[in-house]
Amino acid sequence: MLGPEELTALLLSLKVATVAVAASLPFGVAVALLLARARLPGLWLVNALVHLPLILPPVVTGYMLLLSFGRKGPVGGLLYDLFGFTFAFRWTGAALAAAVMGFPLMVRAIRLAIEAVDPKLEEAAATLGASRLAIFATVTLPLILPGVIAGGILAFAKAMGEFGATITFVSNIPGQTQTLPSAIYAFLQVPGGESSAARLALVSVVVAMGAVLASELIARRVAARIGGRDG
Template structure:
């Protein structure tokens, strides 16, 4: 496998898997919280919050990457604070690629999870509350099991989006081989050099295979969870 992809291509595949995993893990708790608020709460400015959440889907990815660079760059206020306080550097590091991928994947995750929450009858939650269950227990014992398939769908969509993220990532962290060069940027890089089409095609095949495997796994898990909820 390493010989077929080449060292640079193999490094890009491993880095993309690493970045996508952490991007999904970072985004998922916040996506569940935001989806719950947007689905169950009414407040002034709700549409504004909803618009901000979905803004990365509308803006050119390069713009999102530039904003991240201005916010989390080493000379930016937040970026310099993170470096001085925690020793955490995001710009031009794989950690920054994970943050960029998380930002781009976040709207898709929120949307999938919110649709799942909207499908849950609020009367079930109200009934649990009237029996004296605290809010956190209602969520963990009633809402969460029912929206688990939606959470899994959102996680897979987020992972797939993170795997394919290019514009924001290359703007924020560049495409340094072995450090920040993810699968899409490696494909783009091979297409820019004479004779690199074959290597690019191999990486495209790997990208499609990983995406299909993730979708199939999500479908299997969702069906199993749905059967367990139905008591089968």
């Protein structure tokens, strides 16, 4: 059984990961479409920026978020002055950090799904007079839906395990910004906290394994669909 502090960290992590995926998914689909379908100069730079959080140390990403979205940052300062809203040292900041760290995995999964769609199917719909939005909603989206789900699951798993960027951006405040990885770290710093850390580590493993298995099942479904279409 999880104690009150452990349960709070777990519920907060689930909340942060869910919000992170829900908020970033529309942007992930749009960016994946841009990278897969557009033929514009400079797309390599967009692709590099999207994947930058995977390359940079998470602490650096968290520091950049703090500089940008903190109260004295250009974006964070504007949000605070206009709406009295701030990301720094709030659970919403943890969700932002988790979304940024999981975004590359989401975009890559969706992009691969889009590239597997035969453009001739979209072209056929266009010849029938369908608008781009209608083509996407009725042709492209149903075909890439498994990839979208897989990308969302991978981003969710990454969000559940995010530590470096989160603790740098929003600190480790119990009940407010202390997610599962932060709680494990905190328990390991105090005498007698090993059992709590072990329980939370086990929960993390179960969640991560569940996400990987779900993603693998969906990936096989996509492969089967593509194989059936090609055959």
